[in-house]
Every structure is written in structure tokens, then in C-alpha cells.
Amino acid sequence: MNDSNVLKAIIDGVIEDVEKRSVPITQLREQIENAPKLRGAYKSLIQPGMRLIAEVKRASPSKGELASITDPKMLAAKYQEGGADLISVLTEERRFKGSIADLVSVRSAVDLPVLRKDFIVTEFQVFESRILGADLILLIVAGLSNSQLKDFYQLSIELGMDVLVEIHDLNEAERAIEIGAQIIGVNSRNLKTLEVSQKVFESILPELPNDLVKVAESGISTREQVALVESLGANAVLIGESLVKAGNPVHTIKELLNR
Numbered sequence: 001m002n003d004s005n006v007l008k009a010i011i012d013g014v015i016e017d018v019e020k021r022s023v024p025i026t027q028l029r030e031q032i033e034n035a036p037k038l039r040g041a042y043k044s045l046i047q048p049g050m051r052l053i054a055e056v057k058r059a060s061p062s063k064g065e066l067a068s069i070t071d072p073k074m075l076a077a078k079y080q081e082g083g084a085d086l087i088s089v090l091t092e093e094r095r096f097k098g099s100i101a102d103l104v105s106v107r108s109a110v111d112l113p114v115l116r117k118d119f120i121v122t123e124f125q126v127f128e129s130r131i132l133g134a135d136l137i138l139l140i141v142a143g144l145s146n147s148q149l150k151d152f153y154q155l156s157i158e159l160g161m162d163v164l165v166e167i168h169d170l171n172e173a174e175r176a177i178e179i180g181a182q183i184i185g186v187n188s189r190n191l192k193t194l195e196v197s198q199k200v201f202e203s204i205l206p207e208l209p210n211d212l213v214k215v216a217e218s219g220i221s222t223r224e225q226v227a228l229v230e231s232l233g234a235n236a237v238l239i240g241e242s243l244v245k246a247g248n249p250v251h252t253i254k255e256l257l258n259r
Contacts, residue, residue: 006061007191011143013094018241028127028140032159034123036133041113041162042182044085045213049084050257053115053215054084054249056106065097067244072102075249080110080198081187082253086136088115088238090207100132107133115164117132126152130159135204136183138164142171151256153179164215173204184208185238191220198228226256 003010056072056079061063069075076087088097089106098117104145107114113135120139122128129137149165156163165181167173170192186208188200197217208214215235216229221242231239234235239256247251253259 005192006093006194007143009062010061010092010095011119011121014092017093019174022122022207024122025123025127028124028131031131032127034109035131038133039111039113039135041086041115041136042213044113045183045215045236047085050226050234050252051085051236052083052244052257053086053088053236053238054079054082055088055090055117056098056102057090057117057236057240057244059090059095060241061095062189063241066241069244072080076106076110078249079243079253080081080112082250083257083259084112084253086113086115086237088117088240091116091118095195097168102130103132103134112161116215120152121148121151123155124158126155127172129156130161131147136162136164138166138185141173141175141193142166142168147176149175150179154179167215167245168200170204170207173208177209181212183213183215185217186234198225201229201234205229205234208233223256223258226258 020042056075058069079087087106087110089103090096091103092098115136116129116134117138155161164185165176166184166185166187167176168187186204189196202217214234215236215238216234217238218240220237226237243249
């Protein structure tokens with residue numbers, strides 16, 4: 001597979017999987033009434049100091065298998081104990097070995113807001129996320145048209161969820177700001193080639209408006225890297241790989257955040 005097709009291949013797989021479980025939107029609207037009460041992701045991220053979104057992540061397209069994670073609830077509880085502010089749960093099955101069941105079980109085990117980390121490319125998934133109790137969902141600018149980005153964002157907000165709008169360059173930053181994004185994630189991993197570059201943080205974070213919550217994503221595994229993105233204007237970091245590989249995530253979180 002050509003490098004530039006990684007993102008497209010993932011999205012194609014997601015659409016196939018969504019079609020298998022899709023139901024009419026009218027049915028979803030009815031289910032919303034019984035959806036779990038939301039916990040306020042934005043409120044957690046605007047607290048003073050560096051905030052942490054800790055990720056439950058079994059695998060990735062770039063690294064393959066990362067950790068077996070037989071008990072995601074236990075891992076999430078450790079993250080909470082260590083001082084994480086949000087828990088991110090991968091629900092994409094093919095490349096990340098995640099599941100909706102992981103999201104549901106993690107949410108039941110912690111008091112923190114939960115991010116549904118997936119490739120949201122259909123209206124169905126937005127409704128589904130709310131029904132599952134996702135407090136925050138991910139919208140990746142690179143994977144969506146302008147109309148999709150705007151529509152999914154507005155629908156998410158209407159349903160009460162917060163949205164992490166992910167960007168990789170300044171053009172995407174403009175698109176995110178245009179739709180009124182309050183939480184912008186700067187991903188240092190190129191989703192077409194899967195390469196990570198710290199230069200992405202250096203070129204984008206200082207350019208973003210100060211009234212936004214700015215999240216640094218990918219390639220962060222040391223206290224020095226956390227301090228660097230903080231100096232560039234990040235309010236939060238999203239960390240997965242180094243935490244799932246850590247023998248003691250509680251200790252690792254305290255070390256990363258210098259607490």
C-alpha cells in the first residue's frame with residue numbers, strides 16, 4: 001500500500017464497519033434520551049497547568065501491537081490514580097485493535113471524562129458516540145470535507161459533547177478555527193506517511209489563538225517533550241504509547257507532568 005493511502009484505507013475500513021451496525025437516525029435520536037450524563041471534557045482541560053489525556057491503546061498502524069491490555073478498566077483506573085484529566089479510548093478495530101466495549105467498560109470504571117478516539121466520518125457515529133457516553137469526540141480535519149467537518153461539529157455540540165478537532169498543518173488550523181473549534185489537537189504524526197516530527201508542534205502551536213485549548217498529540221514520551229510543548233503554548237498532551245508500555249503508569253504520569 002502506498003504511504004499516502006494510509007488515512008484513506010483506515011477510513012474505508014471504518015465506513016465498512018459502520019455499515020454493519022448502522023440503524024436509522026430516528027432510532028438513535030430516541031436512544032439519546034437514555035444516554036449517560038456527560039462529564040464536561042472542556043471544563044477538565046481548561047484547568048490551570050498542563051493537562052493530560054491518557055490513552056487506552058493496544059496497537060497502531062505505525063508500530064503494530066503496543067500492549068495486550070486484557071483489562072482496560074484497570075488501566076484506566078491507574079490513569080485516574082496517577083492524575084490524568086481525561087481518558088482516551090480507541091474504538092477503531094482494524095488498525096488499533098480497539099472496540100466500543102472498551103469505551104463502555106472504561107467509562108464505568110472512572111469518574112473522568114472520556115474521549116472516543118476513532119475516525120468519525122458519518123453522522124451515525126456522532127449519535128452513537130453520545131449514546132455510548134463519550135464526553136469528547138475526535139474530528140480529524142484531514143479526513144473530512146468542509147461540510148462534513150462543520151455538520152459533525154455542530155451536531156456534536158447540539159448533543160452536548162465537546163470536540164477535539166485534530167490538525168496537522170496551518171491550513172487545517174484555519175479550517176478548525178472557522179467552524180468555531182474550542183479544542184484543537186496538533187498531531188505531530190503525518191496521517192498519510194505515519195512519520196512523526198516535532199517541527200509540527202514548533203510551527204503550529206505558537207500560531208494558534210490563545211483562547212483555545214491546545215492539545216499536543218503523538219510522539220510525546222518524556223518530561224522534556226511535555227515541557228517543550230507547554231513552552232510552545234500547549235494546554236494539554238495526549239499520550240498513549242509510553243503509558244501503555246509503562247510498567248507503572250501512575251509513576252510515569254507523575255514523572256511526565258512533574259507532579
